[in-house]
Every structure is written in C-alpha cells, then in structure tokens.
Amino acid sequence: DADRVLLGHGGGGRATADLIGRLFVPAFGNEVLAALEDQATVRLPGGDGVPAPRIAISTDAFVVRPLFFPGGDIGRLAVHGTINDLVVGGAEPLYLAAAFILEEGLALDDLGRIVASMRDSCAEAGVILVAGDTKVVDRGKGDGVYITTTGVGLAPEGRSLSIRDARPGDRILVSGTIGDHGIAIMSVREGIEFETALESDTAPLGGLVRAMLGACPGIRAMRDPTRGGVSAALNELAAASRVGVTLLEGSIPVRPEVRGACEMLGLDPLDVANEGKLLAVSPPEDADALLAAMRSHPLGRDAAIIGRVVAEHPGMVTLRSVVGGERIVSMLSGEQLPRIC
Amino acid sequence: DADRVLLGHGGGGRATADLIGRLFVPAFGNEVLAALEDQATVRLPGGDGVPAPRIAISTDAFVVRPLFFPGGDIGRLAVHGTINDLVVGGAEPLYLAAAFILEEGLALDDLGRIVASMRDSCAEAGVILVAGDTKVVDRGKGDGVYITTTGVGLAPEGRSLSIRDARPGDRILVSGTIGDHGIAIMSVREGIEFETALESDTAPLGGLVRAMLGACPGIRAMRDPTRGGVSAALNELAAASRVGVTLLEGSIPVRPEVRGACEMLGLDPLDVANEGKLLAVSPPEDADALLAAMRSHPLGRDAAIIGRVVAEHPGMVTLRSVVGGERIVSMLSGEQLPRIC
Numbered sequence: 001d002a003d004r005v006l007l008g009h010g011g012g013g014r015a016t017a018d019l020i021g022r023l024f025v026p027a028f029g030n031e032v033l034a035a036l037e038d039q040a041t042v043r044l045p046g047g048d049g050v051p052a053p054r055i056a057i058s059t060d061a062f063v064v065r066p067l068f069f070p071g072g073d074i075g076r077l078a079v080h081g082t083i084n085d086l087v088v089g090g091a092e093p094l095y096l097a098a099a100f101i102l103e104e105g106l107a108l109d110d111l112g113r114i115v116a117s118m119r120d121s122c123a124e125a126g127v128i129l130v131a132g133d134t135k136v137v138d139r140g141k142g143d144g145v146y147i148t149t150t151g152v153g154l155a156p157e158g159r160s161l162s163i164r165d166a167r168p169g170d171r172i173l174v175s176g177t178i179g180d181h182g183i184a185i186m187s188v189r190e191g192i193e194f195e196t197a198l199e200s201d202t203a204p205l206g207g208l209v210r211a212m213l214g215a216c217p218g219i220r221a222m223r224d225p226t227r228g229g230v231s232a233a234l235n236e237l238a239a240a241s242r243v244g245v246t247l248l249e250g251s252i253p254v255r256p257e258v259r260g261a262c263e264m265l266g267l268d269p270l271d272v273a274n275e276g277k278l279l280a281v282s283p284p285e286d287a288d289a290l291l292a293a294m295r296s297h298p299l300g301r302d303a304a305i306i307g308r309v310v311a312e313h314p315g316m317v318t319l320r321s322v323v324g325g326e327r328i329v330s331m332l333s334g335e336q337l338p339r340i341c
Numbered sequence: 342d343a344d345r346v347l348l349g350h351g352g353g354g355r356a357t358a359d360l361i362g363r364l365f366v367p368a369f370g371n372e373v374l375a376a377l378e379d380q381a382t383v384r385l386p387g388g389d390g391v392p393a394p395r396i397a398i399s400t401d402a403f404v405v406r407p408l409f410f411p412g413g414d415i416g417r418l419a420v421h422g423t424i425n426d427l428v429v430g431g432a433e434p435l436y437l438a439a440a441f442i443l444e445e446g447l448a449l450d451d452l453g454r455i456v457a458s459m460r461d462s463c464a465e466a467g468v469i470l471v472a473g474d475t476k477v478v479d480r481g482k483g484d485g486v487y488i489t490t491t492g493v494g495l496a497p498e499g500r501s502l503s504i505r506d507a508r509p510g511d512r513i514l515v516s517g518t519i520g521d522h523g524i525a526i527m528s529v530r531e532g533i534e535f536e537t538a539l540e541s542d543t544a545p546l547g548g549l550v551r552a553m554l555g556a557c558p559g560i561r562a563m564r565d566p567t568r569g570g571v572s573a574a575l576n577e578l579a580a581a582s583r584v585g586v587t588l589l590e591g592s593i594p595v596r597p598e599v600r601g602a603c604e605m606l607g608l609d610p611l612d613v614a615n616e617g618k619l620l621a622v623s624p625p626e627d628a629d630a631l632l633a634a635m636r637s638h639p640l641g642r643d644a645a646i647i648g649r650v651v652a653e654h655p656g657m658v659t660l661r662s663v664v665g666g667e668r669i670v671s672m673l674s675g676e677q678l679p680r681i682c
C-alpha cells in the first residue's frame with residue numbers, strides 16, 4: 001500500500017507535504033515552486049528596457065462534499081480559496097480561470113446555483129472570471145462537480161511576504177476563531193447537530209489583508225490555514241524559516257461548538273481546516289497595532305495574538321497549555337483529516 | 342433529463358456550446374469570456390504612466406481514459422493542451438499551474454510517470470510549472486487522476502488573432518491529418534487493432550505557430566480543433582465571424598487507418614478530436630506562403646489548404662464532396678463524442 005495514493009495524501013498534513021516534496025517538486029524542479037508558498041510570484045519578461053511587472057499565480061482544485069453546506073457552497077469556496085492564496089502573499093487578485101469537471105446526472109439547477117455563487121464571490125472580490133473549461137465524467141466518477149480555479153494577480157513591486165522570513169521574537173496572529181469550516185463540513189457529514197448554527201467561515205480576505213498591510217507594512221508573512229489547519233501552516237512556516245513557534249493555548253480563539261465537536265470527533269481544533277482565516281507573522285513592535293487593525297475589520301473581529309517565534313527548537317511548533325505544560329504540535333499525517341475543500 | 346448534466350455536455354459539440362452559452366457566460370458576464378476564444382487576453386493594470394503588458398490565460402481539465410495511450414499520456418496532454426490554447430492566440434506561454442485530483446489507490450508509479458511526462462513536455466515547450474495543488478478523492482471516484490492545467494503567457498503588443506476576424510475569400514488551412522488523437526483513444530477503448538500503430542498527435546504547437554507568424558504575420562485566426570474536431574472549430578469560427586465556410590473534401594488529410602476506424606465506428610473524421618493540430622485562416626494572397634512555411638515545419642509536413650471563407654450561408658460550414666455534391670457540416674450534439682481529453 002506504500003506505493004499507492006491514499007486518502008491521507010489529500011489531507012493537507014504530513015502525507016500531502018511528503019508527496020509534494022518527494023514526487024512533484026523534484027520533477028518540476030524550479031525555485032519558485034520549491035518555495036512552496038501559497039502563490040507563485042514571477043516576473044514577466046521585460047522588453048526594450050521597460051520594467052515588466054511581477055504577477056502572482058495560484059491554483060486549487062475543490063472536491064468538497066456536500067456541494068452545499070452551512071455558510072457556503074463549492075463555488076464560493078473555489079473563488080475564495082484561490083483569491084486568498086493570492087492575497088496572503090500581498091498580491092492584488094485580478095483574473096480567475098475555472099475548470100469544471102461535471103458528473104453525469106448533476107442537476108443543472110444545482111450547477112446554476114453554484115455558478116451564481118461564483119459570480120457573486122467574484123464580484124465581491126473584484127476579480128473577473130475570464131477563462132473556463134467544461135468536462136463531463138460518467139455517473140459515479142465524480143461527486144457532482146469538481147472545480148479547479150486558478151487566479152492571476154499583480155504582485156506589487158518591493159513587497160515581500162514569505163514563510164521563510166519569520167524571525168525569533170516575531171508574534172503570531174490569527175484573524176479569528178479556528179476550525180469553523182472543517183467542523184461545519186464534518187458536522188453535516190457526520191450528522192452532528194449544534195444548538196447554534198455553525199457555519200463555514202469561507203470569505204475573501206483581500207480587504208482584511210489591505211487593512212493589515214496599511215497598518216503594518218512590515219508584516220513578515222501571512223498564510224491561510226486551510227487543509228491541515230493551523231498546525232500544518234505553522235509547521236510549514238517553522239520549517240521554511242528554520243525557527244521554532246510557541247503557541248499559548250489560552251489565547252487561541254475557538255468557538256464552543258467547535259471545541260465540543262472536536263472532542264466528540266477526537267480532533268484538535270489546531271488541525272481542523274479554515275477557509276476565511278489567516279495567520280500573520282509580525283515584528284514584535286508592530287503586533288499591537290496590527291491586532292488593532294485586524295479587530296477593526298469585520299473579518300478580524302476575533303483576531304488574537306496566539307504565540308511567538310522562538311530561536312529554540314527550529315522547525316518545531318509547541319503549545320503551552322493553560323495549566324502550564326508544553327507539548328509538541330505536529331502536523332497530522334493525513335488519514336485523520338477528512339475532505340473539507 | 343433535460344435538467345441534468347449529460348455526457349454530451351462534455352463532448353465539445355453543440356451541447357457543450359449551449360451549456361457554456363446559456364449557463365456559464367451569462368453568469369460570469371464579461372466581454373473577454375464572452376468572446377469564447379481559446380484563451381483570454383487581458384491587460385495588466387498600468388501604474389505611473391508605464392504601459393502594462395497584455396497577458397493570455399487559458400485553462401483545461403483533463404479526464405482522459407486510459408491514462409496512458411499510444412503516443413502519449415494524460416500528463417503530456419495536459420501540458421500540450423493548455424499551451425496550444427495560448428499559442429494559437431499568438432501568445433508566448435511562460436508559466437503553468439497544475440491541479441491534481443488523485444483517486445485513492447492510484448499507483449504512485451503511474452503518477453510518477455505522468456509527472457515525468459509533464460516535466461518533459463514543459464521543458465520542450467519552454468514553460469515553467471510554478472504552482473500546483475493535490476487533492477485525493479475516494480476509490481471509485483475519479484479515473485486514477487484528473488489534471489487541470491492553467492497557462493499564463495505574454496500576448497505581444499499589436500498582435501490580434503481572433504475567430505471573429507475571418508473574411509470572405511480567406512483560406513482555411515489545417516496543419517496535418519485529422520482525427521488521429523480521437524481515434525487513437527477510441528481504438529484503445531474499443532479494442533480496435535490497426536495494421537500500423539496509430540498514435541495520438543499530441544504535441545506542443547508553439548514552434549509551428551512561430552514559423553507561421555514569421556512567414557505570414559497577417560494570419561487572421563488560428564484554433565486547435567480538439568473536442569468536437571474540425572467541425573466544431575469551424576462552426577464556431579463561422580458563427581463568430583458571421584461568415585460561411587466551404588471545405589473541399591478531397592483536400593482534407595486523413596490517415597487511412599483513421600478513415601477506416603471512423604467507418605467502423607460510424608463517425609466523420611471532421612468530428613473527431615485532434616490534439617497536436619491547428620486550423621488557420623489566412624488572407625488569400627498569403628495562403629501559399631503560409632502553406633509552404635507550415636510544410637517546412639516537422640509538425641506541419643502534411644499541412645493543406647482545405648477550404649475557404651465565403652460570404653454565403655453565414656454561420657454555416659459546408660463540404661463539397663469529391664463527386665461534387667455539397668452538404669452541411671454541422672456540429673455534433675455531443676453524445677456521439679467520447680471522452681478523449
């Protein structure tokens with residue numbers, strides 16, 4: 001079985017990172033890809049001494065089940081997800097391409113609703129969908145529809161945000177409660193009922209990022225903690241920057257419903273996917289101003305400083321619990337992470 | 342059933358065009374998409390009086406079965422297909438993004454071969470794969486792997502190639518034998534055996550296009566006749582340019598094996614998919630020079646002038662048979678067209 005694709009390879013945890021690092025990156029071998037940022041930033045070739053702009057490119061396939069869930073649907077997710085991978089790199093998203101793999105038998109009405117969601121999400125984020133593709137696979141071979149979106153944006157000159165740039169002393173901020181998207185999806189699939197309605201947090205993060213960069217141009221890095229959750233994102237950051245990260249458990253915002261569902265499902269909220277949240281790394285002297293800027297944005301109301309970058313244990317993330325103990329926050333291997341995007 | 346997705350919606354014929362025209366284009370409503378060119382050409386926003394370059398974007402999902410076939414595999418197809426949609430618009434392909442939807446149980450060895458093909462195809466075409474994504478779906482969903490590639494290229498200033506620009510009197514050229522890809526795939530699936538090996542024609546068309554534009558900068562339009570074949574591509578051209586097209590049956594290059602298989606399968610070679618071929622529309626005075634340029638390129642050795650643009654019957658394609666009769670070449674509705682890319 002070691003020589004076959006497993007569900008865990010898609011979980012966004014260690015198995016995914018291994019597959020990418022061992023199979024894909026060596027084959028395609030180039031530095032832009034090997035940096036494993038949320039988006040690729042490349043310069044267009046210039047002509048006649050004219051400086052050519054830098055663009056950012058990002059792609060994601062969306063295979064979520066169910067297609068419609070509390071707080072959103074696959075179309076909204078497909079637009080937000082790709083836009084967010086561009087904006088967390090400081091790029092301004094401009095154009096989107098979308099390829100649809102439709103399953104024979106999908107109700108055109110459902111497809112219409114998904115496409116309407118995509119249209120609204122594009123309009124809201126100010127991006128234009130300029131190219132598409134439509135394939136159909138046999139009944140049973142899809143899950144209604146898979147959508148791959150690719151975004152192209154402008155990467156402003158001189159702006160560098162990279163998961164390699166975290167330094168000891170920096171603060172780690174999160175823009176709000178964690179685990180909402182993953183638990184919203186899992187609760188539909190597992191039939192868990194909440195007293196209050198738990199919704200996916202899917203949202204376009206461009207406005208929040210603009211506010212953050214306005215208040216604190218010195219932000220070192222941002223990342224949207226999607227598959228694999230906060231654990232995966234911070235482990236990747238720790239590895240890329242060769243630093244340690246220490247989180248303070250008590251400071252991490254988690255909704256009570258999410259905490260409850262995680263206990264029921266045997267999950268750690270740190271491992272659960274988010275869709276409309278971001279992590280930011282800030283120099284210590286800017287952290288309070290950045291936090292204030294985040295909290296004054298509707299998508300950052302519950303923002304918090306959740307930890308710091310340390311020189312100790314490079315490549316490793318630890319969590320200091322409310323009662324004082326410290327434990328390692330490792331990346332889940334993958335099987336435990338259900339398909340949530 | 343009229344309200345559900347049918348296999349025919351993915352065939353690249355009339356049903357596909359209807360779905361795109363009725364559902365997708367109105368929803369995403371913008372002129373770039375509505376032009377339905379092989380690629381979207383957009384200008385980057387300029388700053389400080391600096392003229393910003395134009396870029397071209399194209400996306401395609403690949404869902405072909407089997408994954409490996411005579412002459413290629415899904416990886417090669419996924420790279421060539423998207424590159425070709427860029428180059429037929431006159432753009433210079435630069436960057437590629439690839440999103441993989443893997444089926445649980447796929448042999449990593451097969452994935453490795455596919456990825457190696459993609460690497461080789463990228464290198465051959467001079468494009469860099471800078472962004473990717475990896476999702477896994479349950480065993481039974483998917484067909485081993487679906488790959489969506491998106492290409493970004495530079496669209497040279499002042500170059501305009503559009504399916505709206507054909508004019509009466511123009512000549513229609515094809516770069517070689519038609520139907521090879523579709524019949525290569527179908528013959529594997531149907532177990533048809535040929536005396537000689539019939540292979541997919543999948544190939545990157547950038548070099549051929551460069552040679553063509555060098556010899557004849559006045560080319561009006563090019564298109565790669567993939568799903569739906571030459572019929573679909575020329576019907577789209579006729580509609581977009583509001584002109585008629587008349588083909589001369591005897592001038593259309595078709596391999597004997599393809600002709601034979603088409604008879605066996607009840608197909609017209611004009612409806613069968615190609616992957617490494619292009620159609621070009623040329624002003625009459627340039628057609629011979631263009632043909633000569635095509636024939637001196639390895640991928641255009643069998644190029645031919647196969648018809649002309651006429652003022653009569655706008656929006657319609659006709660075929661003058663070897664014995665003199667004339668019939669309408671309509672776009673197939675879709676069900677007859679198997680999944681070949």
Ligand SMILES: Nc1ncnc2c1ncn2[C@@H]1O[C@H](COP(=O)(O)OP(=O)(O)OP(=O)(O)O)[C@@H](O)[C@H]1O
Pocket residue numbers: 012016020024025028033035036037038039059060081085226227341439441471472473474475
């Ligand atoms: N199949 C692949 N081939 C090449 N590079 C890949 C592939 N899959 C992922 N990558 C690269 O690995 C990095 C991480 O990808 P990943 O999909 O985990 O990030 P993400 O899109 O931010 O997360 P998510 O997909 O959960 O939204 C990116 O830089 C991406 O370009």
Ligand SMILES: Nc1ncnc2c1ncn2[C@@H]1O[C@H](COP(=O)(O)OP(=O)(O)OP(=O)(O)O)[C@@H](O)[C@H]1O
Pocket residue numbers: 098100130131132133134353361365366369374376377378379380400401422426567568682
């Ligand atoms: N789902 C979609 N949403 C929006 N536009 C679409 C969609 N599918 C296709 N299009 C647009 O319709 C046009 C034709 O697409 P199509 O996929 O048929 O062309 P192609 O890629 O050249 O052919 P093939 O997919 O067979 O290689 C393109 O301009 C494309 O951007």
Ligand SMILES: [Mg+2]
Pocket residue numbers: 038084085223224225226
């Ligand atoms: Mg991301």
Ligand SMILES: [Mg+2]
Pocket residue numbers: 060081082085226
């Ligand atoms: Mg993403």
Ligand SMILES: [Mg+2]
Pocket residue numbers: 132133134400401402
């Ligand atoms: Mg297409």
Ligand SMILES: [Mg+2]
Pocket residue numbers: 379425426564565566567
């Ligand atoms: Mg095309």
Ligand SMILES: [Mg+2]
Pocket residue numbers: 401422423426567
């Ligand atoms: Mg195409």
Ligand SMILES: [Mg+2]
Pocket residue numbers: 059060061473474475
């Ligand atoms: Mg991704």
